[in-house]
Amino acid sequence: MSLRYAILTSLANQPASGWDLARHFGRSIGFFWQASHQQIYRELRRLDDDGLVRTEEATGQRGPRRKVYHLTPEGREALLNWLQTPAAESVVRDELLVKVFGGWQLEPPQLRALLDQARTDHTDRLAQYRELDRELAQSTSRKARFARLTLQRGIFEEEAWLKWLDQAKAEIG
Amino acid sequence: MSLRYAILTSLANQPASGWDLARHFGRSIGFFWQASHQQIYRELRRLDDDGLVRTEEATGQRGPRRKVYHLTPEGREALLNWLQTPAAESVVRDELLVKVFGGWQLEPPQLRALLDQARTDHTDRLAQYRELDRELAQSTSRKARFARLTLQRGIFEEEAWLKWLDQAKAEIG
């Protein structure tokens, strides 16, 4: 049910097409709420059915036709209500940790391969977060401050992963 | 598809009933792979259909009837194969961070309420992880070492959350 509100949150920042949202979900709000373009198009249709967003065919644009969605007053109200309700605890499903839990059945080289790959992933993501943070640091708007706050959470998360990966590698030798 | 392997991983530690697994998923492997008892019973049935587990009605037990599942040789082989394939990057879906991202639309007290609740949740979980870690520290088995390694990851995770929550609270005043 939260994809709906993730979309509304994004549209509250600025009106956007399904395509824009899908891209955006790949590099800002999408860091902590992932969704494919199929999900987004489906949910946009429902939001439209429910009157929380409206769309206009973007005119005078170059490129293929675009449907640009924006919040309706009802959409803005629904978003504000949701923002004020307590957040549900997030569901964790982490394959790597299941594998490490069963790691007593593996040889050290196999374990190392698992951890090394994770290290690459997390190093990359940390770099990506830091770069985006530098970009956002240019802006002093209230919106940007909150976006940076969430990015900071991503940075702490990745730092914690790297710290753990170092320790795990040291321990398995 | 990983619930299947989470169950096999758990059964590789020791044979168990669906009920046992559901409880276990609440306090060890379940910290990083959550599943409800309905999911578990359904997957156990499929695993049985596929010949990866077998069950025996536990005899001579007090209490209601129990079906205790254990790995078959095929199950053990499937698990070992899976353990050696690279882990998929985990999907993050965190409601709180979506709310913080849209937090520019909220008043400080509403924001504080969101963060305070999260702080309670993470403090509790950290305490739970630490307690379990103390228990596990009694055992020196190879299995316990790997279980503690995953717990350590949970501990780092919660510490990172608390660090971020402090910073976020300071920033929103």
Next chain:
DNA sequence: AAACACATGTAATGCGTTACATGATTTA
């Protein structure tokens, strides 16, 4: 006798993933 913990399931619905389909515009 009632309440609680143990134990196993079914059904309905909804969310997420994968695969497929279509077409316009820009760039090499």
Next chain:
DNA sequence: TAAATCATGTAACGCATTACATGTGTTT
């Protein structure tokens, strides 16, 4: 003119969540 990018969708399937159903054994 072919390939890449932009842009919007449909369909099928599977996993996850919520609600419901059923019954045993233990404790108060």
